[in-house]
Amino acid sequence: MTNVVKLFDTTLRDGTQGEGISLSVEDKIKIAGKLDTLGVQYIEGGWPGSNHKDIEFFNRVKELDLKNAKVTAFGSTRRKGIKAEEDMNLMRILETKVSVATIFGKSWDFHVHKAIQTSLEENLEMIYDSVKYLKNKGLEVIYDAEHFFDGYKNNTEYAIATIQKAEEAGADWIVLCDTNGGSLPHEISNIVSKVCGTLSTPIGIHTHNDCELAVANSLAAVEAGARQVQGTMNGLGERCGNANLISIIPNLQLKLKYECITEEQLAQLTNVSRYISEIANINMPVNQPYVGAAAFAHKGGIHVSAIMKHPKTYEHIVPELVGNKQRVLVSELAGQSNVLFKAQELDLDFNKESAQTKQIIEEIKTLEHQGYQFEGADASLELLLRKAFDKLDEIFTLESFKILVAKTKESPVASEAIVKLNVHGEIVYMAAEGAGPVNALDNAIRKALEKFYPDIKKMHLSDYKVRVIDEKDATAAKVRVLIESSDFKNTWSTVGVSENIIEASWQALVDSIRYGLIGKTKSNLEEEKQEILGLINH
Known part of the structure; x- marks a missing residue:
């Protein structure tokens, strides 16, 4: 049995069904490029029969020079009562000009009767006709057996009959889907093992995380004989999400010794995970295995x-x-x-x-x-240690600042900050407006320092959090401000604490700017990257 496992990523289709996830065509193109760099073998681009966005994606993705991945279009088996060549969903797949089609069909007799409301025999014909039609058009066909495990547990004979029809029609892969995410690893292992002993077509696995077992179920399926794993980056997906490929890949490769991607590609896993998290505009859990900030x-x-x-x-x-x-x-x-x-x-x-x-x-x-939290503010900690060892240059000091906030009946709240800084002995006054008092203060500091430190233009505030430390003190309570900043190459976090939210924000802002200006340079980062690659290669 081959020790190679193929990766099938459905972030761009199944992942976008997650609550709060919306990707533009441009987002999907960027993610497809990253997935190809990671070494994923199949990228499911979407359902061209369902919306114009996916149709545009399939037109534009042709412009990418993909090195590793095949793009696949998703759809269902033909509708009941019509011929495959007359089905609009199948026709839309062909119009994309992809080389791989992924279609799903019903494996659970309950769904046949209740969801598509047809006979068990008609459903078998729908599966056979659809796979055969696409194969005759020269496509590689991946057949997703939807709700297979529930169907197998309810009516084993019929569930097996559905995938045998797909095999008979020439499907290149048959993927067993735990669509409701309710199966347990021992069930997955047992059923996949029996299916692999029944069919000659290679088997894949598609799991959902409703019991927080999608990764474990995927690994159990591979150990039982599956050789394709479907999932999403960071486990994005409907309800509780899909199987998380970010965890599955290193578990398969480093723990179980299956071949998925190269060592160099594996070393990009954290970067890809965080990149896609940024594109999808979601916060990555710090404790996410392997790639989270707290993982090590x-x-x-x-x-x-x-x-x-x-x-x-x-x-x-x-x-x-x-x-x-x-x-x-x-x-x-x-x-x-x-x-x-x-x-x-x-x-x-x-x-x-x-x-x-x-x-x-x-x-x-x-x-x-007193309320500071350095484990979430590495940059502030570094500045504290450098200062203790007299290794911190005082690049500027505060003389004073004023913040004006005005509101009239006719206009929204307006904020203006005026700062007076001492920069290497030179007194600098600067005023700036902002969306709020903290933003105005940030803008004023940056404008005051631009002449001395042009690189400050590359820095921006990427996140701002406020937490009340002791709620019983009500409006007089201390607050902790955590600021995350970025220069498009690095990200760092700083902290400030005070009874006054502006004072706490000032502390965090000043630390952020100081760290950004004295922090690691691009050359430092490149040296670190080469050291890491050297470690991996040796």
Whole structure:
């Protein structure tokens, strides 16, 4: 049995059925390019018979010079009572000029009677006619047996008959679908094994995550003989989502030793996951396995002490294999090992036995007690450590700032900020307007510093969060402001705490700008990238 597993990505079709997910044609083109770079073998572009957006996608995707992937169009078997050559959905698939068609049909007798309201025999003919018609047109045909596992459990003989009809018609792949996501791994394994012993056509698996078992079910199916896995990037999809290919790929490749993509492509996994998350405008869970920011993050002092001796003590793989990296979080739980690790990252001369070390740890714990949260604000932590070791250049200082907020009956709220900064001994006044007081303050600071630091134009605020630390104090409560910033190459987070939201925002904004201007350069990042690739290759 071959050890190669083909990847079928349906982010652009099934993934867009997830709540809050809407991709433009341009978004879908960008994602298709990324999926091809990752090495995915099949990209399901959409259902050309359902909307104009998908039709436009199939026209434009032809312009991409795809190296690894085949684009497939999705549709259903012919409707009851008509010939395959007269069915508009099948005709729309042919009009896309794709080389691969993916069509689904009913495997569950309950659906045949209730959903499409036809006879069991007519449904079998619909499957056979549709697959045969597309095969006669020269297409590779992937047949998705919808609700197969529910159908198998309810009427085994009929469920098997449906996929035998697809095989008889010449289907290149038969994919077994757990469409309702209600099956368990042992059920998937048992049923897939029996199907593989019945059919000669290669089998695929398509699972949903309604029981949070889509990844486990997909792996169980592969172990039982499936050789194609369908899923989406980051598990996007209807209801609870589809099988998450971002987790399935490294599990198959690193744990079970199946061949899916190259090692170099696997090292792009984190980048692809985060890129698609940005395009889809969704927040990626920090604890997402393999690619999340916290996937290889260590907080407890004992854990950090151990990983400094050997990363394998608390890491199941080398993070760089999937393009991620190890992180050590410094918080009120931190011991000397955490701070030592961060200091080594920054090339600071750090002696864990010194009084200075104990003083820094105590300061971090005091600040966290006041409401600061450095585990979510690495940039602020780095600035704090650099300052403690006199390695932080004071690129500007605040003399004063004023914020004006005005509202009239006829106009919306208007905000203006006026800042007075000392930049290397030169006093600079600047005013700027903004959508709100924090935005106005941000704009004023940037305008004041542009003459001295032109690179500040490349930086932008990408996220802004406010949390009340102690709700019982009502409007007098302290607030914590977390700001995420980006220069289109890097992303960093900073924190500020105060009873005054503007003061807390100022602290986070200033840290953000300081870090951006003294942080890693493009050449630093390229050096790190080469080090990672060198590690993988050796």
